Amino acid sequence: MSALDALRRSRTRSAVPDAGRPEGRHLLEVSGLTTRFDTPAGLVHAVNSVDFHVDRAEIVGVVGESGCGKSVTIRSILGLVRPPGRVVDGTARFNGVDLLALSGAELRRLRGKEIGFIAQNPFSALNPVMRIRRQFAKIMAAHGVRSEGEAHDRARAALADVGIAGPDRVLDGYAHQLSGGMAQRVVIAMAMLLNPTFVIADEPTTGLDLTVQRQILDLIRAMVKEHERSMLLVTHDLGVVAQYCDRVVVMYAGQVIEHGTVREVLGTPGHPYTQALIRAIPRPGQPLVHLTGRLPDLVDYPAGCPFQARCPHAFDPCARVVPEPVTTASGHTYRCHLPQEKEAVR
Ligand SMILES: Nc1ncnc2c1ncn2[C@@H]1O[C@H](COP(=O)(O)OP(=O)(O)OP(=O)(O)O)[C@@H](O)[C@H]1O
Ligand SMILES: [Mg+2]
Structure with missing residues (x-):
């Protein structure tokens, strides 16, 4: 396989x-x-x-x-x-x-x-001291939705879309009351809110x-x-x-x-x-x-190929010369000296 x-x-x-x-x-x-x-x-x-x-x-x-x-x-x-x-x-x-x-x-x-952004840690993306409902309303207000009724309906619909069965309970609560999975669903709903x-x-x-x-x-x-x-x-x-x-x-x-x-x-x-x-x-x-x-140390950045120190195939040019990209007809591209070396030997 x-x-x-x-x-x-x-x-x-x-x-x-x-x-x-x-x-x-x-x-x-x-x-x-x-x-x-x-x-x-x-x-x-x-x-x-x-x-x-x-x-x-x-x-x-x-x-x-x-x-x-x-x-x-x-x-x-x-x-x-x-x-x-x-x-x-x-x-x-x-x-x-x-x-x-x-x-x-x-x-x-x-x-x-x-562009919707779903961050690595949902709890860092949520405000711990603001009810979830208010956080949804703020996003919508920033994009021109000022009616409280419309903001409420759209927040409920967004939470339903991510599979949250009791949206009102979530909207009335705070981030710390959510499990990790629920918090991530809320963050996804926020990211998708404005389509x-x-x-x-x-x-x-x-x-x-x-x-x-x-x-x-x-x-x-x-x-x-x-x-x-x-x-x-x-x-x-x-x-x-x-x-x-x-x-x-x-x-x-x-x-x-x-x-x-x-x-x-x-x-x-x-x-x-x-x-x-x-x-x-x-x-x-x-x-x-x-x-x-x-x-490698990103301050003292290596010359040549950055992978050279760990590479089982490293040879002379790898520590000195940045590899040119090798591209196949379909657009698959990688940066490595090996194919050129094989070509030269052939
Ligand atoms: N605030 C910062 N100050 C100094 N260096 C930073 C800072 N943030 C990131 N870096 C540097 O940028 C490099 C890339 O960090 P980045 O967060 O993009 O890694 P990552 O691939 O997302 O890692 P992970 O999979 O752990 O999330 C890090 O190795 C670190 O050296
Ligand atoms: Mg990261």
């Missing part, structure tokens, strides 16, 4: 509808995105010239181990990086508009209305038990696919990528080291890091293969 088949056991994935997708134009196109944190220890190279895109009606996964820059990438796109962090270069075009060039007020208008065309979810099921994780991810996917929305889904879990995503972006040390369709990247991974991530997936009857070593 291939790694991809193993991941897909008893899982289904809906096809990406092609209809209505304008030629040659992506919904989100991130290019050269670079974010630094100016800390007492030095300049942290958190996100380094990141390029990727999301098309209409597709779910794109972002994977990579802890600290590789997934959250900083999406926070950069959403204008949520705070000092000492700063986006120092790049563009993030959403429907052709560069989000990085917008004012704070313009971005706030777009967030919520056109955004694009959803960004940062590890939306961290800390939830496996059954609830599955329920929440199924719910998010249904809401995204039903309305032909698009989604960027950040996750640690390649199993989640295999089940829920159409394409995947693999990050390492703040760089995109591989991207392509889920079938290509998980079925025929090009980068040794992606190969190692796939080998580290637990499989029944097979010994666990741990990914050894650590991410």
